[in-house]
Amino acid sequence: MKLVIAIVQSDDAGALSDALREANFQSTLVSSTGGFLREGNGTLFIGVEDHQVDAALKIIKENCTTRTQFVNPMPPVMEPGELYMPPPVEVQVGGAVVFVQNIERFEKF
Amino acid sequence: MKLVIAIVQSDDAGALSDALREANFQSTLVSSTGGFLREGNGTLFIGVEDHQVDAALKIIKENCTTRTQFVNPMPPVMEPGELYMPPPVEVQVGGAVVFVQNIERFEKF
Amino acid sequence: MKLVIAIVQSDDAGALSDALREANFQSTLVSSTGGFLREGNGTLFIGVEDHQVDAALKIIKENCTTRTQFVNPMPPVMEPGELYMPPPVEVQVGGAVVFVQNIERFEKF
Numbered sequence: 523m524k525l526v527i528a529i530v531q532s533d534d535a536g537a538l539s540d541a542l543r544e545a546n547f548q549s550t551l552v553s554s555t556g557g558f559l560r561e562g563n564g565t566l567f568i569g570v571e572d573h574q575v576d577a578a579l580k581i582i583k584e585n586c587t588t589r590t591q592f593v594n595p596m597p598p599v600m601e602p603g604e605l606y607m608p609p610p611v612e613v614q615v616g617g618a619v620v621f622v623q624n625i626e627r628f629e630k631f
Numbered sequence: 632m633k634l635v636i637a638i639v640q641s642d643d644a645g646a647l648s649d650a651l652r653e654a655n656f657q658s659t660l661v662s663s664t665g666g667f668l669r670e671g672n673g674t675l676f677i678g679v680e681d682h683q684v685d686a687a688l689k690i691i692k693e694n695c696t697t698r699t700q701f702v703n704p705m706p707p708v709m710e711p712g713e714l715y716m717p718p719p720v721e722v723q724v725g726g727a728v729v730f731v732q733n734i735e736r737f738e739k740f
Numbered sequence: 741m742k743l744v745i746a747i748v749q750s751d752d753a754g755a756l757s758d759a760l761r762e763a764n765f766q767s768t769l770v771s772s773t774g775g776f777l778r779e780g781n782g783t784l785f786i787g788v789e790d791h792q793v794d795a796a797l798k799i800i801k802e803n804c805t806t807r808t809q810f811v812n813p814m815p816p817v818m819e820p821g822e823l824y825m826p827p828p829v830e831v832q833v834g835g836a837v838v839f840v841q842n843i844e845r846f847e848k849f
């Protein structure tokens with residue numbers, strides 16, 4: 523058995539939990555904080571059989587890869603009657619950092 | 632040294648911490664959420680000497696095994712004067728999922 | 741790659757995160773509770789290259805070692821006009837418990 527530890531953005535943690543559940547993977551989510559941005563993120567602990575590690579990593583990749591999103595910046599304050607919609611801005615979101623470790627023994631009580 | 636990671640129900644986490652302490656095991660509790668039921672549970676990290684793993688697992692088993700409890704369901708809403716107490720219902724509670732991993736190095740500062 | 745897990749006092753967790761960041765170590769902080777004192781502490785997960793383990797442990801040691809601090813105890817309640825400042829008292833603070841584990845595989849998505 524292997525322990526897959528995936529550190530993901532808070533926004534992706536729900537979708538990832540769902541996708542893992544649908545593929546019959548069990549997981550446990552812990553709230554965490556990034557050391558650099560000091561923003562909340564999520565750390566998932568996923569115990570999987572040795573032969574399932576690649577399948578679990580594929581699900582993490584599909585649901586959490588760093589991607590570009592277009593967001594509409596707040597329009598600047600204008601004089602009444604003036605209207606200006608700034609163009610959407612590209613930002614990077616998502617991403618996953620994944621550690622795979624060995625589990626020497628597994629028990630269920 | 633080994634790291635024992637025990638995922639237990641929130642209600643059992645306190646009793647388990649007490650039992651470990653009485654047996655002179657040190658532990659650290661982290662709040663967590665189950666991937667399936669999305670309910671709060673507890674994840675205990677317990678660093679133990681190699682020869683103490685079985686003793687620690689025995690304490691986890693004694694305090695967290697899945698067991699049947701009888702609970703009184705809410706009585707249905709009745710007409711005034713009528714009284715009906717539904718029979719107690721059997722539910723499953725407790726349970727522990729336990730991973731044992733190797734620790735290559737241990738330091739205390 | 742190795743996973744360094746450091747359990748430190750809450751007061752030291754911020755300074756330690758800063759010191760790690762300045763040395764270009766990445767880390768993730770999880771809130772936790774000690775099994776004995778039942779007080780809040782912090783558990784840091786730090787993935788480091790094999791050859792950087794000693795450098796990471798040195799930073800943890802410098803920022804979290806158990807040390808003596810002098811604190812001013814609350815002055816006792818006195819009669820009006822009386823003033824008595826008890827001498828400062830020595831208390832132990834800080835400390836770090838550190839586990840180093842192997843990481844078999846590391847991925848970034």
Ligand SMILES: Nc1ncnc2c1ncn2[C@@H]1O[C@@H]2COP(=O)(O)O[C@H]3[C@@H](O)[C@H](n4cnc5c(N)ncnc54)O[C@@H]3COP(=O)(O)O[C@H]2[C@H]1O
Pocket residue numbers: 529555556557558559560561563617618619761764765766767768769785786787788
């Ligand atoms: N080796 C490791 N051990 C333990 N946890 C690890 C780790 N590598 C990454 N993480 C965790 O994953 C989160 C995302 O990391 P990522 O490298 O994708 O994304 C990082 C990276 O792109 C950037 N970053 C981090 N440190 C940096 C630095 N010293 N200089 C420039 N950019 C940095 O800021 C993003 C957010 O970092 P943050 O620390 O808030 O959040 C991190 C941290 O919680």
Ligand SMILES: Nc1ncnc2c1ncn2[C@@H]1O[C@@H]2COP(=O)(O)O[C@H]3[C@@H](O)[C@H](n4cnc5c(N)ncnc54)O[C@@H]3COP(=O)(O)O[C@H]2[C@H]1O
Pocket residue numbers: 543546547548549550551567568569570638664665666667668669670672726727728
């Ligand atoms: N796809 C599915 N279909 C039907 N029933 C399902 C299911 N997934 C889970 N369950 C049931 O729901 C219970 C609660 O799961 P949950 O994920 O909320 O809470 C879990 C989770 O937080 C953790 N856990 C269990 N196995 C794990 C693993 N392999 N990796 C990480 N965490 C695990 O331990 C808690 C208790 O697990 P336990 O197996 O005793 O009890 C499980 C299991 O009986």
Ligand SMILES: Nc1ncnc2c1ncn2[C@@H]1O[C@@H]2COP(=O)(O)O[C@H]3[C@@H](O)[C@H](n4cnc5c(N)ncnc54)O[C@@H]3COP(=O)(O)O[C@H]2[C@H]1O
Pocket residue numbers: 652655656657658659660676677678679747773774775776777778779781835836837
């Ligand atoms: N049975 C006992 N009798 C007398 N004194 C006792 C004791 N158990 C603990 N202590 C003392 O209380 C301090 C706080 O323990 P606590 O469990 O709250 O907080 C602990 C716990 O969260 C964690 N920890 C220590 N050893 C651990 C282990 N083997 N596994 C998991 N977590 C551990 O590190 C924190 C600091 O530990 P540290 O050893 O520096 O400091 C410990 C120790 O000096």
